[in-house]
Amino acid sequence: MRGTTRTVAMVAGVSAVTLLAAACGGGDKGSSGSSSSAAGKTGGAVTVRGCNPQNPLIPGNTNETCGGNVLDAITAKLIHYNPTNAAPENDIADKIESSDNQNFTVTLQKGYKFHDGTEVKAKNFVDAWNWVANGKNAQLNSYFFEPIEGFSDVQCGDADCKVKPKADKMTGLAVKDDYTFTIKTTEKVSNLPVRLGYTAFAPLPDSFFSDPKAFGEHPVGAGPFKFDSWTKNTEIKLSKFADYKGKFPAKLDNLTFKIYQDDDAAYNDVIANQLDVIDTIPSSALIDDKYKTDLPDRNLSKPVGVFQDINFPPSKVDPAYADPKVRQAISMAIDRQTIVKQIFNNTRQPATGWVAPVVDGYKANACGEYCTFDAAKAKAKLDEAGGFKGGKMTIAYNADASHKAWVEAACNSIKTALGVDCVATPVVDFATFRSKITERKMKGMFRSGWQMDYPSIEDFLAPIYKTKASSNDNDYSNPAFDKLLDEAAAQTDAAQANAKYQQAEALLANDMPVAPLWYGTAQFGWSDKVTNVKVTPFGTVDLTSLQLK
């Protein structure tokens, strides 16, 4: 995803707190994220921490967690991600078939209903996807539909959309009958079914198209919960959808998202049992694992699909970092282990590659020695490159989130190992920081991060390092890498596709477009009243399994 997807707050670190709060503990993939087993009861009402949605609640236009968590609970998609290991499971889809990774036939299960009583049919998907993809509608998540044939024809002719799109519909989508439709992609895509679980792919009821604005205030989905009310700035209320016939029904009768502006306030409410679930622990409570004593047996730390790194500037902006050897030297000069321990209280996991361990296709140690701290080797590498020619190094960060401590620590580590002065450079806030990067005016290194859109190794590679990819902030381009990605996308066998992606990832070690730092983990806490709190690899609470004791 081009956008950082939903957890804007997390990766962007609008709240630094969230950033601080990542990652503890074992990164073994597939470790269960559930609280001690549970004989909870069915029914009852629960309040979870929410935040203010930044946009009206339309699946195609919601790319941050605040609105995303709500929409996730009220929509059903073709695919459902297993809350424990993120494995894709069929939800509305009965089957998704393809023999060539380019022509897909989707068959729907019968009996799914929208909350307004209408049945979920093939055209609800096709119409919804065409609408979201259409440039006229300017939806934030439209890029998800980029692989589908005809996507470029539904884009506006110019930036202001004065030149209207050539077509209204993508040629790649066709309704066969009420319960079957086909998808044709422009190029081969091996993991298309995995992507279809993202909220942007949710079907929309017929009523949506007559009045999208009203829908945004009162969304209608086909999911286990239905939307009841939204008191702006205060709370969003959902209740169990009685007619839900799918495999993942809600156990609770009522679910309220209470909107908080501050993590500490929510945290204190959970300790006092006035709030049931929080999905971030404030940094103050992470120190010495204070939250584990405050919330005994009602806390959890789990690896999530977040990757953080130091980005090197494009060589035309700042040639001092153009030599891969310089970049490798810098990467080797960063003592990840110590920073994670001393600054993040072990709520991060030192990175050994470019792909987070929670996804299918992850291979440990892709970065090898270049991500292992070794001051002597780092210095030798820099000497081999002929030293650093840019004077002093800088690492920029947005000062409105708590990045200062770790950036300074990383700089100190570099300075000590390489003997080159390194300065942590604050940029006033996130908006300014991003502007400088996208306008290619950011000299020196800068922090960045990636939150996965869907659980696949491909999502950590293609959108960031492919030539001219949407999130390729440093203009990295390697034809061999691009070729491997294309080959991987053409593989019909998942294991073989992953092997190709892993080969591509291995190339990054030679070029070092970004220096991997650490993978995220998320910390959760809950009240005495609830049980069966499962945390997904996306760092969200699985609301359908949540129960009262």
Place this chain on the structure above:
Amino acid sequence: MYKYILRRLIQMVPVLLGATFIIFAMVFALPGDPTAGMCGDRPCSPAFVAQFRTEHNLNDPLPTRYAKYMVNLSHGDLGTNFRGVKVAEDLKQRYPTTAKLAAMAIVFETVIGLIAGVLAGIRKGKFIDNLVLVSTLLVIAIPVFVIGATMQYYLGVKWKLFPVTVSSGATFYELLMPAFVLGSASIAYAARLTRTNLVENLRADYLRTAVAKGLTRRRAIGVHALRNSLIPVVTYVGADFGGLLGGAIVTERIFNIQGVGGYTFTSLHNRDGVAVVGTVTILVLVFLLANLLVDLLYGVLDPRISHD
């Protein structure tokens, strides 16, 4: 008197216009594009950016934007913020909560501040005076978020005497602790102001005369000395009301109160100019009205001050 009030009210118009323009221009001048941070670490799609910019008039030069805003404002339309919610709707919900909080803080400030100040003033140099001096010094020295978080933890989380956070209803009981926290520093200042002025007036000739002609100590202090000592205190409290309205950001965050402080902060952070201007314009108006009220109160406290 009425002429004076009318004149002051008319004077407010250019002040308000100037203030809105300055605020508008300042938000406009902030670096960073509003859409740059909207999609996390990644750029938003050009189609979205284009529509967003058109919708919120971001492509117009400053004077055009300001003119469009003022035209809407003259119809009573405060515009729509970046989240697609009417600013007027947000403010209608948030201002009453913040006003309630600020009013309660002012009550704490005047009642506790005055009592402490008077006690310290009439027992100058004694134990109670020292106690007030030391305790107010302490309160002034400790940042408000420390006081807030500490009180929240002990009174709310640990001893469960007060609610930890404020619900959507923002009831009187829920707001008690936040209002005290918000007003704490002001209580200290009000007490110190009262004390200093009272001590000075107690030494004044007119008070010696009053006592000499046979007035009771209670009446001499309560009516004559205190009344004259209150002018600076009233000035302070009046100006403080506006300050408490806008300055409640920290308290609002700690107790999760959905008020204007947090709204201004997030709006500024998102470069949401329309929301900031709407909120701050009302703040400016409150400031001006509070100042007018203070000026009128001078006349009541000291008849020598005339507004004619």
